[in-house]
Amino acid sequence: MLDTTPPSLDAPTLTALTTVLAPLGRLEHAEQLTGGMFATTYRATLADGTQVVVKTAPTATDRLLTYELDLLRTEALVYDLAVDRPDLLMPRVLLTDLTRNVLPSDVVVVTHLDGTPLVDLGELDEGTTRTVERDLGAFMARLHTVHGTRFGYPNEATGLHAATWPEAFGAMAGALLDDAAAWGTELPAARVRAALHRHAAALAEVRTPVLVHTDLWAGNLFVEPATGELVGVIDTERAVWGDPLLELAGADQMGRGPVPAALLDGYTSAGGSFALGTPAGDARLWLYRMYMSLVLTVEIAPRGYTGDWLVGHRAAAWANLHAALDALD
Incomplete structure (x- = not known):
């Protein structure tokens, strides 16, 4: 008898999960996990006690942004790239x-x-916070040793990839502007395009496509509670072949201040080197903060977000977008 609480799952979902998991074993227990705002995720326990995680993409494909097409296939691709990299x-x-x-x-x-x-x-104490930040920086450096053959989103369905970073990043930002127009979301599109044009040479300094997670927020990091040591990283579906600096904007998507010193120290200690402190590097970080603010603003309409939190969220993303554009001017 399947134990499906909490929360309970409907019969069609249970049947589908049972069928999908059959090659691995008999399903004993399944529950839907909360916290994500894109995919639907389940924790399943098999008859032998093994726990696995089942992730499914949204079914309303007409409500996806361009970069979200076939997104789950990118997650599987990145995990496979890491299979020999514990x-x-x-x-x-x-x-x-x-x-x-x-x-x-x-x-x-x-x-x-x-x-x-x-x-x-x-809330973490100062020591644990430094441990988390240093470990995260070291993880970023290790991840960025994985190189690709082209820039942009790995999933073919998006079409958002190119031989150079200015071309790929321009296509990525342009797709968000097109998505915004399709959903009736107002954006300072002319300023965004002008910033991309103005700083094309800075983008062109990126010549090696590295694997960038782009979403290293606290919900995607697993730690040892007693020490804060980073022990796991998930949700790679938004990964990009791009500039290491994009990682900093993705890890703090509402941030616009200095990057934590412990994170930078961790990155350097693991052999990495960001281009921060150079005119081109600083311009690129602002471009990536602009991009993340665009994502947070544009996704509101197709996701159908509601709730008291939304007003503040939209205002913060809008303010950060304009702060980035002001810095890029």
Whole structure:
């Protein structure tokens, strides 16, 4: 008898999960996990006690932004790239179902990570905060040793990739402006395009496409609660082949101040080197902060966000967008 609480899952979902997981074993228990705002994720326990994580993409594909097309396939790709790199701390892909026959979307099943999501630990003391930041910086440096053959989003469906970073990043930002227009979201599009044009030479200094997670916020980091040591990283579906500096904007998508010193120290100690402190590097960081603010603003309409938090969220993203554009002017 399947134990499905809490929360309970409907019969069609249970049947689909049972079918998807059959190659791994018999499903005993399943529950939907909360916290994500894009995919739907389940924790499943098999008959032998093994826990796995099942992730499914949204089924309303008409409400996806351009860069979100076939996004879950990028997650599986990145995890496979990390399979021989235990230092990248990622789950292992156990199976994928990209047929969309069992469930009406792509499905990726991965191993269950140990540790506790950093977001669940609440306010940290100074020592633990420094440990987290230093470990995160070191992780970024290790991740950025993985190189690609072209720039942009890995998933072919987006079309957002190119031989050079200015071309790819320009296409990525342009797609967000097009998505905004399609959803009736007002943006300072002319200023965005002018900033891209003005700083094209800074973007052109990036000549090697490295693997950038782009979403290293506290919900995607698993830590050892007692020490803050980073032990796991998840949710790589938004990964990009691009500039290492993009990672800093992705890890602090509402930030516009200095990068934490402990994070930079961790990055340097693991052999990495950001281009911060140079005119081109600083301009690129502002471009990437602009980009993240665009994402946060444009996704509101297609996601159908509601709630008391939304007014403040929209205002903060809008303010950060204009702060970045002002800096780029």
